[in-house]
Amino acid sequence: MGNRYEERTSRFDGAVVWTLSVPEGSAHPVLPDGCMDLLWIGGRLLVAGPDTRAVAPSAPAGGRCTGIRFAPGTAPGLLGVAADELRDRRVELADLWPGGRVRVLTEQLAEARDPAAALEDVALRRAAETAPPDPLMRYVAGRLDAGWSVADTAHRAGLGARQLHRRSLAAFGYGPKTLARVLRLQRALALARSGTPYAEAAVEAGCTDQAHLAREMRDLAGTTLTAHLAREGLVPAVGGLPPQPLAANNDTAQPSGSRTVA
Numbered sequence: 001m002g003n004r005y006e007e008r009t010s011r012f013d014g015a016v017v018w019t020l021s022v023p024e025g026s027a028h029p030v031l032p033d034g035c036m037d038l039l040w041i042g043g044r045l046l047v048a049g050p051d052t053r054a055v056a057p058s059a060p061a062g063g064r065c066t067g068i069r070f071a072p073g074t075a076p077g078l079l080g081v082a083a084d085e086l087r088d089r090r091v092e093l094a095d096l097w098p099g100g101r102v103r104v105l106t107e108q109l110a111e112a113r114d115p116a117a118a119l120e121d122v123a124l125r126r127a128a129e130t131a132p133p134d135p136l137m138r139y140v141a142g143r144l145d146a147g148w149s150v151a152d153t154a155h156r157a158g159l160g161a162r163q164l165h166r167r168s169l170a171a172f173g174y175g176p177k178t179l180a181r182v183l184r185l186q187r188a189l190a191l192a193r194s195g196t197p198y199a200e201a202a203v204e205a206g207c208t209d210q211a212h213l214a215r216e217m218r219d220l221a222g223t224t225l226t227a228h229l230a231r232e233g234l235v236p237a238v239g240g241l242p243p244q245p246l247a248a249n250n251d252t253a254q255p256s257g258s259r260t261v262a
Contacts, residue, residue, distance in 0.1 A: 007069075012123045014071035014138075017116050021064045029054040031189075031221050031228075032182045034141070034172060036075035036083065038093070038123060040115050041065040045093035045106055047079060049086025050173030052182075054222040066115045068123050072145075072179065073137040073171040077130050078123065083173035137171035140164070144180045147187075147206045185216050192225055193232075 007018035030051060037048040042063060050072075076083045081096050094102040105122055112118035136157055143153040153176065154164045168176045188205035192198060202213035217225050 010068055010120055010123075012068065012070070012120060012127065014074055015120075015123065016069045017067075017120050018069060019064065019066050019116055029056060029222065029231075031185075033186055034072040034179050034182045035069050036079070036086065036173075037067045037069045038075075038079075038119060039065060039067045039090075040109050040119050043106065043110060045102060045109065047086060047091050047093055047096060049089045049091070050083055052088055052174060052178060053220060055088070066119055068116075068119050070123075071138070072141040072183075074133040076171060077133055078126055080130075082170040084169040087173040134167075134171060137167060140168065140176065141172065141179065141183075144176060145183045145187075147184070150176045150180055181216060182220065185213075185220050188213050188216075189225075189228070192229065198225060 004021040005018065006020075007016050009015075010017045031054050032051040034050060036050055039046040039048055042065075048067075070078070073083075079096055092102075093105075109115055109118050109122075136159075140153055140157055143156065144150070148156075150164070151161075154161060157164065159167070165175045168174065168179060172179045184206045188201050188207065191201035191204055196204065198213065199210040202208075202210045205213070207213040207216065214224065217223060217228065221228060223231075
């Protein structure tokens, strides 16, 4: 049995609220996705920073967790910390916010009938107290996710290369080239899940060819595309058909990155 994952669009602009149950012995690695998450796991409030490589999930096997996944560039202002300070890290929310406030929030989450909705409320209340995300960095993330080059994105944003790199570190946790690679990999994965042949998925996502995508999977995900689809409970596309669920796995295949569990 695989991980059981559910998500819905959040009331917080650009975010997604998700829940994940991890059966014993079936935890999948977390792939980079350019996002940051606020997590409720085992009675603790945690923050997952942006990843540059596949990492082991924080949720224990046999457990259940809830999170709100923020779009690239939208979490640092909310959390009060630059994204690069949390790169490839999982930290207690109490390390970022006053301990007394976090204790109150923890008690509220523990008593909530719907932890996902309660976690969403935490983010919405915090957003009302903080400045909105930098619209220019949201623009940058959107252009890179659409497949624009870093140079074209910087030009359209009116930023020099060094300035874009510096602001990207604070907003996304890494420079624009790394963010572009991560988002391109996620586009390729989405295409492969939908049944697009690997070679076509690679080119459509923005890779040079299938070999380029294979290298990106190895560098960022630490595995192959076929192996990753199998972990999600899918067998590769054959004869133009989309990937099919494995017969023994009827669970919902979760997306990659902090979209699995951070």
